[in-house]
Amino acid sequence: MSEPQEIIPIAKHDLVGIVADLFAEGHRLVQIGCTTLPDAYELNYSFDKEYRFRNLRVTVTPGEEIPSISVIYPNAFLYENEIHDLFGVSIRNIAVDYRGTLYRTAIKTPFSIDNVKLPEPPKQKAVPPGEKPATAKEPADTPEQQKE
Numbered sequence: 001m002s003e004p005q006e007i008i009p010i011a012k013h014d015l016v017g018i019v020a021d022l023f024a025e026g027h028r029l030v031q032i033g034c035t036t037l038p039d040a041y042e043l044n045y046s047f048d049k050e051y052r053f054r055n056l057r058v059t060v061t062p063g064e065e066i067p068s069i070s071v072i073y074p075n076a077f078l079y080e081n082e083i084h085d086l087f088g089v090s091i092r093n094i095a096v097d098y099r100g101t102l103y104r105t106a107i108k109t110p111f112s113i114d115n116v117k118l119p120e121p122p123k124q125k126a127v128p129p130g131e132k133p134a135t136a137k138e139p140a141d142t143p144e145q146q147k148e
Contacts, residue, residue: 005053007044012058012066015045019056019069022047027054029069032079034087036116041089045069060089062113070095078102088112 010018027047035042037059043066045056060066068091070077080091081102088109100108107115 003051003053005055007055007057009057009059012060012064015056015058016067016069016072019045019072022049022054023072025049029073029076032069032076032083034083034089034111036087036111036113036118038118039113041087041113043083043089062088063090065090065092067092068094085109086111088114 008018027049030046030048030053031044033044033046035044040059040061043058043060045058047054047056058066066089068076068080070080071093074095077094077096080094081096081098083089084091084094085098085100085103085105086109109115
């Protein structure tokens, strides 16, 4: 059984205010994650109170700045420096800012849009008129069927 999780899409200018409210309500910061999208970055801020997760989701484009939440949750500085170093997301006013030196990587911002090649969805083969599309073969149940 899984616990329901609340995912709340928010604008970047609302982030600090909402995070301050969560802190005042007694939530703890669980993690900040970042994902590379085709033309943007998705940041997910996860908070917990009484075993209930609330996730704030912010989308930023390359070159956009996002405010730090490390003034509210001091431990956020590590997540924010990591996101800056690995994705290239600009985060302003980090309490302890390593300015791009938290990680040593072979290439700068290895998970940035410029460096990540997202896979394209598989293309469907064209089916000539009058033919049925091919279906996936069912797995064999017995060793004799597997030999066929």
